[in-house]
Amino acid sequence: xxxxxxxxxxxxxxxxxxxxxxxxxxxxxxxxxxxxxxxxxxxxxxxxxxxxxxxxxxxxxxxxxxxxxxxxxxxxxxxxxxxxxxxxxxxxxxxxxxxxxxxxxxxxxxxxxxxxxxxxxxxxxxxxxxxxxxxxxxxxxxxxxxxxxxxxxxxxxxxxxxxxxxxxxxxxxxxxxxxxxxxxxxxxxxxxxxxxxxxxxxxxxxxxxxxxxxxxxxxxxxxxxxxxxxxxxxxxxxxxxxxxxxxxxxxxxxxxxxxxxxxxxxxxxxxxxxxxxxxxxxxxxxxxxxxxxxxxxxxxxxxxxxxxxxxxxxxxxxxxxxxxxxxxxxxxxxxxxxxxxxxxxxxxxxxxxxxxxxxxxxxxxxxxxxxxxxxxxxxxxxxxxxxxxxxxxxxxxxxxxxxxxxxxxxxxxxxxxxxxxxxxxxxxxxxxxxxxxxxxxxxxxxxxxxxxxxxxxxxxxxxxxxxxxxxxxxxxxxxxxxxxxxxxxxxx
Numbered sequence: 001x002x003x004x005x006x007x008x009x010x011x012x013x014x015x016x017x018x019x020x021x022x023x024x025x026x027x028x029x030x031x032x033x034x035x036x037x038x039x040x041x042x043x044x045x046x047x048x049x050x051x052x053x054x055x056x057x058x059x060x061x062x063x064x065x066x067x068x069x070x071x072x073x074x075x076x077x078x079x080x081x082x083x084x085x086x087x088x089x090x091x092x093x094x095x096x097x098x099x100x101x102x103x104x105x106x107x108x109x110x111x112x113x114x115x116x117x118x119x120x121x122x123x124x125x126x127x128x129x130x131x132x133x134x135x136x137x138x139x140x141x142x143x144x145x146x147x148x149x150x151x152x153x154x155x156x157x158x159x160x161x162x163x164x165x166x167x168x169x170x171x172x173x174x175x176x177x178x179x180x181x182x183x184x185x186x187x188x189x190x191x192x193x194x195x196x197x198x199x200x201x202x203x204x205x206x207x208x209x210x211x212x213x214x215x216x217x218x219x220x221x222x223x224x225x226x227x228x229x230x231x232x233x234x235x236x237x238x239x240x241x242x243x244x245x246x247x248x249x250x251x252x253x254x255x256x257x258x259x260x261x262x263x264x265x266x267x268x269x270x271x272x273x274x275x276x277x278x279x280x281x282x283x284x285x286x287x288x289x290x291x292x293x294x295x296x297x298x299x300x301x302x303x304x305x306x307x308x309x310x311x312x313x314x315x316x317x318x319x320x321x322x323x324x325x326x327x328x329x330x331x332x333x334x335x336x337x338x339x340x341x342x343x344x345x346x347x348x349x350x351x352x353x354x355x356x357x358x359x360x361x362x363x364x365x366x367x368x369x370x371x372x373x374x375x376x377x378x379x380x381x382x383x384x385x386x387x388x389x390x391x392x393x394x395x396x397x398x399x400x401x402x403x404x405x406x407x408x409x410x411x412x413x414x415x416x417x418x419x420x421x422x423x424x425x426x427x428x429x430x431x432x433x434x435x436x437x438x439x440x441x442x443x444x445x446x447x448x449x450x451x452x453x454x455x456x457x458x459x460x461x462x463x464x465x466x467x468x469x470x471x472x473x474x475x476x477x478x479x480x481x482x483x484x485x486x487x488x489x490x491x492x
Contacts, residue, residue: 052077052113054094054113055111055113057103059087059138060137060138060141065090066081079104080181081179085178086142089172089173089205089209090207093180097186097188103365106309107366117369118377133371133372134371135372138365140169140172143484144170145172147480149173156460156461157174157175157459160209160348162453164353164452165356167352167362167363169365171484172365176200211343214344215341216342217335217425217437218423218426219336219456220334221423226299226389226397227298228295229389233291236396241265241282241283244265244279245262247277250325251326264279265279266279268400272400273409274409275408281331285327293320301317302314302319308365308380312343316339316340336425344458347441349454350441351442351455358388359386360384360385361382362382363385404424405421409424412440412475412479413440415444415486418491419444419446419447419448419451422442424471435461435462437459438458439470441456453481453485455481459473
């Protein structure tokens with residue numbers, strides 16, 4: 001009897017222990033798994049990911065930009081980037097030591113196969129034990145990307161080209177660039193290379209096409225013009241600004257002049273064609289600070305651009321201007337100087353919004369996600385991000401940009417047989433000797449049809465640059481890129 005009681009007690013104790021163990025296992029498995037995986041110092045999940053294949057990143061024209069290759073030692077797989085610097089800032093790198101950047105970071109769940117959308121695509125997957133991962137197909141074309149890089153030709157600067165109708169980015173490059181391959185070696189070498197690149201004063205790891213802001217110079221005048229047309233401050237014919245050499249800045253003898261001491265004035269289209277500082281300074285003052293800021297914010301200034309890439313820079317314009325400094329701050333902002341700064345992507349969106357009847361589409365680099373068999377899992381859904389202006393106001397400024405390409409400083413953009421618009425810009429850096437950024441923004445498409453490509457180009461720090469420099473230095477780059485895009489769309 002005594003023995004039976006002891007056995008019963010032992011059985012109860014074992015049952016309680018089993019119950020506790022069962023509850024603990026379920027707690028860890030279903031409730032605490034995420035917090036344990038995310039706990040600092042726990043690298044098991046990362047080690048597991050680096051021991052399985054990862055999906056490919058491909059260009060719109062089918063070029064493999066990133067892929068996984070089995071290796072004999074260390075982790076089971078390593079990441080390869082066949083196009084190196086050409087797409088380095090876009091793909092980013094994938095490193096156990098350094099983390100993830102670029103598309104590798106934005107679409108990590110798809111590439112690693114941890115996105116639930118990739119599970120159980122078909123009934124047969126229930127009985128398939130193979131590892132799953134997704135491929136990311138980009139909107140960027142390797143052919144256009146290569147032309148943009150070649151045209152930039154080793155000069156510091158950036159090129160952004162996109163479809164104004166959808167926001168799909170066709171090309172996005174910056175120089176200097178970097179090769180993500182050595183940064184993804186998962187050994188000490190990658191850390192040394194990263195330290196070397198971080199110390200480079202030219203900062204090649206910064207994707208300045210969308211992560212850096214610059215004075216936009218006279219390219220910003222189309223933003224000022226859009227705000228003025230939208231709010232009935234100007235029309236295509238009124239007012240006619242006086243022919244002037246300088247604009248009187250309050251409280252100073254340092255008045256605002258036109259480039260080269262030129263005298264200019266007139267209605268909207270002539271002052272766009274000549275990029276007349278004095279007329280646009282007056283337009284900005286007449287428009288007022290709140291309306292100028294509102295016009296810029298309509299294109300996306302003062303907001304983070306919702307691109308599907310990490311850490312976009314915010315382009316800025318003051319929401320208010322100091323009232324005790326006279327007209328100077330507002331007049332300078334109206335011509336893209338003073339406290340106005342923009343990323344190349346932002347200025348490409350300005351050109352795109354005007355080409356697309358005032359609608360600024362959300363920019364994106366992902367076209368679709370496929371599984372390892374090439375079956376589509378999901379496609380990017382296009383959305384309108386901003387309404388910059390009414391279609392009527394946008395159309396007036398759009399035609400002003402076409403006139404600027406046909407008869408003004410942006411003539412270097414012209415493509416035979418195509419309808420092209422543009423605006424040049426020069427952003428003075430205040431250095432001695434003088435150096436400036438050369439800008440151009442523009443769009444192109446079949447005559448009478450929709451514009452199919454918008455572009456922004458900045459070539460940084462040009463010696464002695466003038467308003468004409470945007471037309472002579474930046475315009476050939478923009479034209480070549482737009483021709484390449486139109487050719488891919490079947491228009492050339």
